[in-house]
Amino acid sequence: MTDALSNHSIYLKIVISDDISICNLEKNVQLCTRKKKNLDLLINSNLCAYLQRDRKERKHYTDDWTFGDDEIDGKRSFRLEDKIESDRFPPCFVKEMQGADFNLSYLQRHGFNTPLLFKEKTGLGLRVPSSNFSINDVRMCVGSRRLLDVMDVNTQKNLEMTMKEWQRYYEDPHKEHLLNVISLEFSHTRLENYVETPSLVRQIDWVDCVWPRHLKESQIEATNVLDEMMYPKVQKYCLMSVKGCYTDFHVDFGGTSVWYHILKGSKFLISGITLYAARHARLAFGRMPSNRGRGGGRGKGRKDGDGMSAKDGMRRRRTRCKKCEACNRKDCGECSFCHDMVKFGGPGRAKQTCVMRQCLQPMLPVTAGCLMCKLDGWYQQILIPIQKTSRMDSPSSLMECSICYEIVHPDCVQKICPDSEGIINEDLPNSWECPKCCKDGKNVEYKPRHFRARQKSTDIRRMSVGSDTSSMMDTKERIKSESMEETS
Known part of the structure; x- marks a missing residue:
């Protein structure tokens, strides 16, 4: 997902994990790219479950970890503005709310399943500095000798600077390196x-709700030296970047809730590959751009002229049909994914469905919308939150192209390509080769997708039947031999 933020806008990201423990936290890794304009100052109010770390000494930065590796170039092969302004990202799944309506009661009733847009911060209980707050004000508040962890953007290496040295670099118009502060x-x-x-953040903050209050009140040290830390001191961060800075990836723990407020400048967030993510990662963004949507998933795909995969447009994950034999089956307990599950004694790292339970007829989600008319599969406006209606009992009319992955109504695409017809995929619901791809000849050398669920489930069923038959024969032979011994 790509998000562009401007002055006085709020970016809220809350990741709620269904299984959170203090000592065993899942990591949610998201690709983030940051492009700054002029003076940037990012105030980050960060809530994080406390992870005990054994770090009693100051950080020592060396280059040993990069021995033998080439330095990161840090250059893009495409213009970020082109991706932000692309028409592949339709604004059809964001719910606009007032700050006063977003409270704990709302979360308990509706959860955090859709992105929320707050055009005004009134009612959220949020207080931030005024727009004329400068880098010098930050130095006056935290001290000139405060040590900062600074990252070189081009090499992704870390170094230490004092706040005074950082201000001198920040205000210097001639910069030799791009440096970024993300952990003050x-x-x-x-x-x-x-x-x-915000008020809601304070109500659900583990530090305020669970951690002993007297320990937090006894905290005196302003730095993050662990020996002097009486509580998880990870609630308020100030991020400072110069123009052109970006971060390759960002790590949040499962159970973490993060509010970003852009004080000056702008910020672009691009959601890409998610690794080690919680089972349900719920994200909410403030002030979405006019063209927005979900980014593409992992995998190989065609590349367009500026280096972006062709799948990075309207890509949506399919959902279970809940009707086929695989959906109604129990976990087999024999495949590699079952062996990885915690309930079968595994580590729980893969977080994949049992091979025998992988849906054979995956459906398009009800939140899918036509790329052209922005309506859902029943020609209705997409409502957030999703409400079950009688019209959803009938199949969706949307079709997803197996080549370009665009989701459209057949009637809508016929207006663009009236002389061409699509080829329906009979093995997968709501799937076809769209008329545009057929007209351009892209389906000539195209190889259809093969769902591993069909192949592996068939193989495993064959192996199961074979193993059951062999075990049955062995049982019969054993019973026969025992009966002969008793007779003799």
Whole structure:
């Protein structure tokens, strides 16, 4: 997902994990790219489950880990603005809300299943510095000698600088390197008086709700030295970047809730590959751009002229049909995915469905919308949150092209290509080779997708039947031999 933020906008990202423990946290890794304009100052009110770390000494940065590796070039082969302004991202799945309506009661009733848009921060209980707050004000609040962890954007290497040295670099018009500060925790400093997290954040914060209050109140040290830390001091961060800075990836723990507020400049967020993610990652974005949508998934695909995969447009994950034999089957307990499951004694790393339970007829989600008319599969406006209606009992009229992966109504695409017809895929619901791809001849050398569920489930069923038959024969032979011994 690509998100462009401007001044005085709020970016809310809350990741709620269904299985969270303090000592065993899943990591949610998302690709993030940050492009700054002029003076940027990002106030990050971060809620994070506490992860005990054994770090009693100061950080020592060396280049040993990069021995033998080439330095990262840090150059893009495409213009980020072109991707933001692309018409492949239709605005059809964002719910607009008022700050006063977003509270704990709303989360309990509706959960966090859809992105939420807040055009005004009124009612959220959020307090941030004014727009004329500068880098010098940050230095005055946290101190000139405060040590900062600074990252070189082009090489992704870390170094340490004092706040005074950082200000000198920040205000220098001639910069030799692109440096980025993403980890200045400013709790128990004067900067804390200028920032207040939203009311909902304070209500669900583990530090405020669970951690012993007297330990937090006894905290004196403003830095993050673990020996002097009385509580998980990870609630308020200040991020400072110069123009052109970006981050290759960003890591949040399962159970983490993060509110971003852009004080100055702008920020672009591109959601890409998600690794080690919680079972249900719920994201909410503030101030979406006029063209927005979901990014593509992993896998090989065609490349367009500027290096972006052709699947990066309207790509949507299919859902279970809940009707086929595989959907109604129990876990086999024999495949590699079952062996990885915690309930079968595995580590639970893969988080994949049992091979025998992989749906044979995966459906398009009800939130899917036509790329052209922006309507759902029943020619209705997409409502957020999704409500079950009688019209959903009938099949969706949307079709997903197996070549370009565009989701459209057949009637809509016929207006563009009236002289061409699509080829329906009879093995997969709502799937075809669209008229545009057929007209351009892209389906000539195209190889259809083979769902591993069909292949593996068939093979495993064959193996299961074979193993059951052989075990049955062995049982019969054993019973026969025992009966002969008793007779003799």
